[in-house]
Amino acid sequence: MALKTLGSTGRFGARYGFGIKKRVLKIESILKKKQKCPFCFKKSVKRISAGIWYCKSCNSKFAAKAYSPEIKV
Ligand SMILES: [Zn+2]
Structure with missing residues (x-):
């Protein structure tokens, strides 16, 4: 249980x-949870695999941290 x-x-x-x-x-x-996109700022980012994130809204795939879509600018 x-x-x-x-x-x-x-x-x-x-x-x-x-x-x-x-x-x-x-x-x-x-x-x-869906994460905030660093490009379009919409909450439509999903993790594909460790460090790879995909935004449904602006159709971008990007590399970030393994467990969060933050990217250092
Ligand atoms: Zn986006």
């Missing part, structure tokens, strides 16, 4: 410890 506080990391059960699951939860909540 998944605990409420564990969110998407509930699938790990009692393994791996709570500290690391909290970090995973933070990352996974970013991955699930």
Whole structure:
């Protein structure tokens, strides 16, 4: 049974410890939500794979951080 506080990391059960699951939860909540596009500023960016992001709105594929679409200018 998944605990409420564990969110998407509930699938790990009692393994791996709570500290690391909290970090995973933070990352996974970013991955699930659509992120803001650095070009058109619309929330339509999805992660394709680690570091590769795609914006549905302006049709741009770009490289950024593995777990967030921020890019340093
Ligand atoms: Zn865009």
